[in-house]
Amino acid sequence: MVLLLSIIVQGLPAITSSSHFFTNPPAPEATEAGIGPSLQGSIWVCCGCALFCLPLGIGTAIFLEEFKPTNRWLRRLSSLLQLNISNLAGVPSIVYGILGLTAFATMFGVFGSDADPWFEIGTTYKRQYLTEGMEVVFLPVEDRDSIPALTDGMVAYKSDGSEVKLNVIGPDDDFPDDDATMAVSVLSDAEGGINANQAWYSFRLPFGRSVLAASLTLMLVILPVIIISTQEALRAVPSSLRQAAQGLGCTPWQVISNVSLPAAVPGIMTGAILAMSRAIGEAAPILMLAGIVYITQGPKHLMDDFSVLPIQIYYWAGLPINPNATLNFQHIAAGGIIVLLGILFAFNSIAVLIRQLATKRLT
Amino acid sequence: MKRVFTWTLFALVVALGTNFGTNANAQGIADLEGKIVVDGSSTVAPISIRASDAFRKKCPKVSVPVGVSGTGGGFKRFTKGETDISDASRPIKFKELKQCEENGVKFIEIPVAYDGLTIAVAKNNSFVDVLTVDQLKKIFRASKGDGSFTNAKTWKEVNPEWPETPIKIFAPGTDSGTFDYFKEVVVGKEEGASIREDMSVSEDDNQLVQGIANTDGAVGFFGASYYFSNQDKLKAVKIVNPATKEAVEVSAENIESGKYAPFSRPLFIYVNAKSARRPEVKVFVTHFLDNAGELAKAVDYVGLPESISSVAMNHFKRRKTGTHFWDKDGEKKEGSLTELYTAENILSLE
Numbered sequence: 001m002v003l004l005l006s007i008i009v010q011g012l013p014a015i016t017s018s019s020h021f022f023t024n025p026p027a028p029e030a031t032e033a034g035i036g037p038s039l040q041g042s043i044w045v046c047c048g049c050a051l052f053c054l055p056l057g058i059g060t061a062i063f064l065e066e067f068k069p070t071n072r073w074l075r076r077l078s079s080l081l082q083l084n085i086s087n088l089a090g091v092p093s094i095v096y097g098i099l100g101l102t103a104f105a106t107m108f109g110v111f112g113s114d115a116d117p118w119f120e121i122g123t124t125y126k127r128q129y130l131t132e133g134m135e136v137v138f139l140p141v142e143d144r145d146s147i148p149a150l151t152d153g154m155v156a157y158k159s160d161g162s163e164v165k166l167n168v169i170g171p172d173d174d175f176p177d178d179d180a181t182m183a184v185s186v187l188s189d190a191e192g193g194i195n196a197n198q199a200w201y202s203f204r205l206p207f208g209r210s211v212l213a214a215s216l217t218l219m220l221v222i223l224p225v226i227i228i229s230t231q232e233a234l235r236a237v238p239s240s241l242r243q244a245a246q247g248l249g250c251t252p253w254q255v256i257s258n259v260s261l262p263a264a265v266p267g268i269m270t271g272a273i274l275a276m277s278r279a280i281g282e283a284a285p286i287l288m289l290a291g292i293v294y295i296t297q298g299p300k301h302l303m304d305d306f307s308v309l310p311i312q313i314y315y316w317a318g319l320p321i322n323p324n325a326t327l328n329f330q331h332i333a334a335g336g337i338i339v340l341l342g343i344l345f346a347f348n349s350i351a352v353l354i355r356q357l358a359t360k361r362l363t
Numbered sequence: 364m365k366r367v368f369t370w371t372l373f374a375l376v377v378a379l380g381t382n383f384g385t386n387a388n389a390q391g392i393a394d395l396e397g398k399i400v401v402d403g404s405s406t407v408a409p410i411s412i413r414a415s416d417a418f419r420k421k422c423p424k425v426s427v428p429v430g431v432s433g434t435g436g437g438f439k440r441f442t443k444g445e446t447d448i449s450d451a452s453r454p455i456k457f458k459e460l461k462q463c464e465e466n467g468v469k470f471i472e473i474p475v476a477y478d479g480l481t482i483a484v485a486k487n488n489s490f491v492d493v494l495t496v497d498q499l500k501k502i503f504r505a506s507k508g509d510g511s512f513t514n515a516k517t518w519k520e521v522n523p524e525w526p527e528t529p530i531k532i533f534a535p536g537t538d539s540g541t542f543d544y545f546k547e548v549v550v551g552k553e554e555g556a557s558i559r560e561d562m563s564v565s566e567d568d569n570q571l572v573q574g575i576a577n578t579d580g581a582v583g584f585f586g587a588s589y590y591f592s593n594q595d596k597l598k599a600v601k602i603v604n605p606a607t608k609e610a611v612e613v614s615a616e617n618i619e620s621g622k623y624a625p626f627s628r629p630l631f632i633y634v635n636a637k638s639a640r641r642p643e644v645k646v647f648v649t650h651f652l653d654n655a656g657e658l659a660k661a662v663d664y665v666g667l668p669e670s671i672s673s674v675a676m677n678h679f680k681r682r683k684t685g686t687h688f689w690d691k692d693g694e695k696k697e698g699s700l701t702e703l704y705t706a707e708n709i710l711s712l713e
Contacts, residue, residue, distance in 0.1 A: 028413040028661070114445050128396060130642035136394035159394040159424070183391075193641025195397050291402075291436075294412040294429035296419055305398075305428050315431065318567045319409070320592040320663070 007341075011334030017327060021335060025296040026312060030327045033316075035336050040298025041211070041306035042343075046280045048215030048302065049222070053279075054272055056219070057226030064227070065234040066256050089224035097288030100217025105289055107206035114208040116144075122202030122301075127192030129156070132175065133182035137164060144194050150186060200301045209290035212302040217285050222275040229271025233264040266358040270351045277347040281340060283310035309340050395422045397643040402430035403437025403450030404540050406586055407630045409662040410475060411450055414651045417658075421650065425643045434540035438633075444468050447638035448648070451631045452478065452540030453547075454688040457695075464712045469636035469684040473652065473675045474667055474700060476659035479587035479618040480545060480626040483597040485576050490518065490525045493610040495603040496548070496625065498522070502530060502582065503549045505559040514559055518580060532562040533574040533583030539566070545584055548625045572596065587613055588663035602626055618665045621699055629700045630664065636684045652676050671704055678706070685711035 015021050017031075024034025064082065069075050102108060111118035126138045127148060137156040139148050148154075154166045167185040169175060176182055207213040237260050245259045292307045293315040299306045316333035401411050408431050415427035432440065434451045441449035442462035455463075455472070463470065482499065484491050494502075498521050506513045518525040535541045550556045565571055568589045575581045576596035590599050590613065601610040604624050617623040632651070638644045651658075652675060656666030667675070677683075687703045688696055689710055696703055 026412075028409065028416050113443055115443075128642055130391075130395075130645075133391070135391040136396075136642070159396065191640040191642075193397065193643060195641075290430065291432050292428045292430045293408065294415060294427075296426055296428075307428075315405075318405075318569060320589050321569060322592050323595065 007334050007337050010331050011336075011338040013327060014331040014335030015338060022339075026294050026316075030325065030329045030332050033329070033332050035309060035312060035339060037295045037298045038307045038309045038312040038336075039339065041295075042280055042308045042310075044211050044299045044306060045214045045218060045286075045308055046276060048211060049218040049279050050272075050276055052215060053219040053223055053226060053275070057223050057272075057275075058230050058268060060223075061227045061230030061234060062256060062261070065231045066252070066260060085224050085227050089228060092284075093221050093282055094284040094288060096217055096220045097285030100213060100220060100285060101289050104207050104213040104216045105209050111205040114206065117204040117206060117208070119205040120202075121204070122199040123204070124197045124199075126157075126195050126197070128195045129186050129190055129192045131183055132169070132185045132187070133179060135183045137166070137184070137186075138195070139192065141194075144196070147192065150188055150190060156184075198301055198303060202301050202303050204303055208303065209305065210303045211299045211306050214286055214289055214306065214308075215302075217289055218279045218282060221282060221285060222279050225275040225278065226272055229275070230264070230268045233267025233271065234260055236267060237263045263360075266355055269354045269358075273347050273351040273354070277344045280343060280347075281310055283308075283314050286311055287314070309336055313337055313340070392646055393422055394424070395643045395646060396424045397426075397641065399425065399427045399448065399638070399644055399647055400430075400446045401427060401448045401450065402432050402440055402446045403448075404434040404452040404630070405431040406434075406452040406478060406540060407450035407475070407632065409588075410630070410655075410658050410664065411448075411632070411651075413658045413661060414647075414654065417654065418647055418650055422643065422646065425647070427647065433538045434543070435538060441470070441633060441635065442466055442468055444635065444637070447635050447641075447644055449633040449635075451633060452628065453543050454629075454631065455633065455686055457689050457693045460686060460689060460712070469712055471634045471636055471639060471679055471682065471684055472686050473632050473634060473648070473679060474629040474671060474704060475632055475651070475655045475675075476630045476664040476666060477618050477627050478630050478664050479613045479623055480541065480584055480628060481587045481590040481613050482582065482584050482600045482602065482626070483572075483575055483590055484582050484600060485578070486596055486598050488580075488598060491582070491598075491600055493601045493603060496605055499549050499602075503532065503545075503558055505557045507555055512556070528580035531574075531578050531581040532559070533571045533578075533581060534562045534564050535568060535571065535585055536564055536566040541584070541586060544628050545626075587618070591663045615665045619668060621701070624699075627665075629667075634679070636682060639679070639682065648679055649676075652679065668701070671701060674704055674706065683709055683711075685709045 021034045022039065023036045024032060025037050027033045064078065069078050106113070124140070125142070125144050126140045129137050129139070131137055136159055138159070139156050141148060150166065150168045152166070152168045154168070155163050156166050158164060164184045167176065167181055168188050169185055170188045176185055241259050241263060242255055245255045250258065286308050290305065291311065292305060293311060295305060295307045313333045313336040316329040316336065319329040321328050321330055401415070408429055411429045415429055418425065418427060430437070434453055437446065437449045437451065438455060438459045440446045442459055443466055482494060501515045501521050504512065504514055515521045515530060517527045517529050519527040546558050550558055563574055565574070568585045571583050571585050572589055572593045575583045576593070590597055599613045601612050602623065603610050604622060606624065611617050611622045613623055618627040621627065634644070634648055639648065652672065655672060659666045683706060687705070687708050687710070690696060691710055696708070
């Protein structure tokens with residue numbers, strides 16, 4: 001309670017004093033810093049996580065609970081699985097972070113590295129040149145390794161898309177006299193820098209330190225929790241309901257999709273939402289995966305760099321405290337904590353609401 | 364000749380762009396696009412973040428995310444060519460150098476600021492004012508199993524005139540460059556020597572500050588910037604310079620002049636030479652170096668003397684790759700940054 005009060009006292013000025021707290025990127029000055037990109041990052045990672053986790057978790061639970069094996073050996077296997085899932089629920093999340101880094105981010109190194117992926121889609125490359133007149137021109141290229149041979153009169157593009165004709169200065173040529181030609185002049189051996197444009201659907205193997213890798217890692221963290229809570233919910237459905245359905249001639253699938261699952265939905269949703277609120281508050285596995293603490297934009301696609309709220313808070317809380325300033329990074333961190341607490345509180349209220357409203361008497 | 368002309372023009376435009384944002388030529392640079400991946404030491408990160416933030420105002424389409432994987436973690440990625448710039452609070456290790464060589468990663472080594480390591484005690488500690496390096500060894504080293512060295516458990520064992528208060532040590536995490544640097548000075552390469560293990564370790568420097576300020580007989584070490592902002596709670600111990608035998612206080616002047624030895628350390632950025640061919644990286648690093656002094660001061664570090672920063676600029680312009688701190692047999696070179704950081708002293712990778 002004291003802790004909560006002190007957080008609110010410290011954090012409220014941060015939220016209220018800067019009108020851009022929710023949209024600004026992190027900044028070196030506490031007065032300008034905001035949680036924009038990390039909040040967006042958190043939302044992206046969490047949505048991605050839910051997308052992968054819910055079907056897989058609920059499906060696994062249905063399989064384990066509704067299709068109990070009759071064979072003695074299979075039954076042993078099933079109880080072994082059950083034991084493993086309960087154990088996995090207790091593994092510290094940092095361990096999943098290490099696993100996620102090797103399994104998703106680098107993929108054991110079999111698909112090359114982040115900088116040179118084995119498979120890529122939705123990425124177009126261009127070479128960026130700074131002309132002798134300090135203007136920026138681009139030449140589209142096939143892949144990241146190709147270096148175009150520069151010729152006089154070659155068409156290049158400026159950043160607004162307009163075309164310009166390049167003037168190439170050979171090793172023995174003189175520089176042009178007028179500024180207009182200088183603006184489109186490049187040395188014949190000019191160093192163009194590779195530049196990647198990624199579309200919204202871009203995808204690559206390995207995933208690298210991307211939103212997708214983080215989502216999958218968090219999926220590992222909360223999957224056991226979701227499986228166990230779904231199993232509990234299914235177990236709570238009275239067997240009389242199932243027997244009635246079976247008695248009416250339903251196939252096992254019909255029993256599940258029409259009877260058990262609908263009856264268990266409130267329990268499943270509650271468990272899933274609580275698991276998601278754990279995922280949104282995790283810092284350790286993400287820190288292991290991608291410890292970015294300064295980023296100016298939220299992610300644009302699943303392969304993008306990102307930061308999440310807990311990491312931003314963790315970094316800010318460790319910065320030196322300036323006793324003379326009215327607004328320190330500690331206050332900004334406290335502001336971030338309030339936002340995170342708000343999200344968690346909202347999640348939990350939804351869970352409670354679902355349980356209250358959707359639960360029907362089944363017996 | 365042409366190259367020199369290009370670079371002069373380039374430096375001129377960057378300088379103009381820095382001073383007058385409305386300059387027509389700066390508009391050209393503002394069109395630059397791309398992403399520069401920076402990762403590494405959390406000690407250097409505040410400088411990089413400041414540089415990145417200032418750069419964003421100049422080239423809004425270039426994103427420069429800064430990560431804090433730690434100096435070692437940053438180098439692990441850098442040696443694989445995953446990052447463009449690696450922040451480091453110590454020079455590259457020989458092992459990391461070898462990995463760079465294996466993976467064909469060449470780099471330009473650039474010091475950006477000095478950081479003073481502060482040995483601090485609580486404000487109300489009345490007896491500790493000055494410590495020598497030998498006394499620090501007595502305090503921080505582990506006892507040897509054969510009994511040839513035993514560390515001090517109380518302050519009386521360090522100096523007979525001091526009270527018999529037990530020593531409590533607060534230290535930063537073992538993965539940090541700060542810890543590595545302190546260990547190198549206090550423990551060195553002596554056979555069988557190591558740092559003691561009965562210390563309170565925290566990755567969060569604010570916790571170290573709290574711990575030292577509120578514990579009787581506590582001592583600890585961390586970057587000087589944490590001392591500068593907590594002078595009301597802490598007392599920095601003067602360190603006897605082993606060369607001049609003079610007790611020196613931690614201050615910006617003493618760190619820059621090199622008097623605060625052996626606990627002033629240079630902070631580096633390592634730029635991947637292949638990435639440095641990209642225009643946006645070139646502009647960013649040039650911008651970084653031009654403003655390094657100011658950036659350092661803004662985060663309570665100490666700017667480099669002109670003599671070193673001009674060498675650094677020159678190294679980057681001429682793409683002088685390699686390290687200044689190792690010879691090719693893996694022997695670490697001894698000396699101050701001014702002595703070591705010269706073009707003649709460079710060890711290039713094959």
